[in-house]
Amino acid sequence: MSLYLLALDASSSACSTALLRQDNGHSECVARFEMTPRGHTRRLLPMVDDVLADAQVTTSQLDAIAFGRGPGAFTGLRIAAGAAQGLAFGLNRPLLGISTLEALALQGHRRYHLRHVVTALDARMGEVYVATWHCLKDTIRRQDEEAVMAPDKVILPDDETDWVGVGSGFTLWEQFNTPLQAAMTHHLSDLEPRAEEMVWLAARDYAAGLGQAAHAVQPVYLRNQVAWKKPA
Structure with missing residues (x-):
């Protein structure tokens, strides 16, 4: 077929x-x-x-x-x-x-083998579109609802600490809160x-x-x- x-x-x-x-x-x-x-x-x-x-x-x-x-x-x-x-x-x-956002998570998983992904797109007006994902063997599982909010309001799930950020929203890195920055190993702001x-x-x-x-x-x-x- x-x-x-x-x-x-x-x-x-x-x-x-x-x-x-x-x-x-x-x-x-x-x-x-x-x-x-x-x-x-x-x-x-x-x-x-x-x-x-x-x-x-x-x-x-x-x-x-x-x-x-x-x-x-x-x-x-x-x-x-x-x-x-x-x-x-x-x-x-x-x-x-x-x-x-799911497509961004899959791109990060396939290109860089990322497991725990925070996807964020610049939403302008001082906000980001954001969601978190767990990825394994091309299976993408969303951890929370997609939302739009200020970067300093983004809260990560508590179950992992090796999160990686993906998407243009991370050009606003300095505006994200300290706990998120501490939990994130690195971020890739150039992926679309x-x-x-x-x-x-x-x-x-x-x-x-x-x-x-x-x-x-x-x-x-x-x-x-x-x-x-x-x-x-």
């Missing part, structure tokens, strides 16, 4: 797409990743065309579509959601929304969410029957206020 799954993401300063092909126990992933601040609208769909062409797969062969549903940059999330919803609706295929990890998470969710109709899958912002307002 074969599976063809496309993922796309524009939740950060990066833009990425990935095509996963699984057939008779063999898996192949073709991916594109570019740092494209303010260029998501221009680059996202051409990158979709690129991965489909490289994999020699047509849109009609796709079994499902996935996208980075957030949290992340408001405009980028809307761009990716709109593109993914349009593809899924036009092809009559199920759509899956994948957590950007990627469709390459999202497509594997989407394959997991697709196998679990979690695909939905295109209109039913929406971005996750974690905050209602999306623009900073100067106090009166």
Whole structure:
């Protein structure tokens, strides 16, 4: 049995797409990743065309579509959601929304063999999008709810001390509280969410029957206020 799954993401300063092909126990992933601040609208769909062409797969062969549903940059999330919803609706295929924070945790686990991961993305307005994860053999287990808060309010679970931070939120390192800094062995602030990890998470969710109709899958912002307002 074969599976063809496309993922796309524009939740950060990066833009990425990935095509996963699984057939008779063999898996192949073709991916594109570019740092494209303010260029998501221009680059996202051409990158979709690129991965489909490289994999020699047509849109009609796709079994499902996935996208980075957030949290992340408001405009980028809307761009990716709109593109993914349009593809899924036009092809009559199920759509899956994948957590950007979970994708970051999987990236840290696969690239650096991290076990206990704190993912944080810069949410602007002096806050971060954050969650904690335990990772083992490509299995990602969330330890708390995804949230948006000031860095000094982030509290780690008590069961481990070798936490590693992943994501742009750790450019605000000096603003995190002292207990968190003491519990964290190091942090990697240069990693961005990627469709390459999202497509594997989407394959997991697709196998679990979690695909939905295109209109039913929406971005996750974690905050209602999306623009900073100067106090009166």
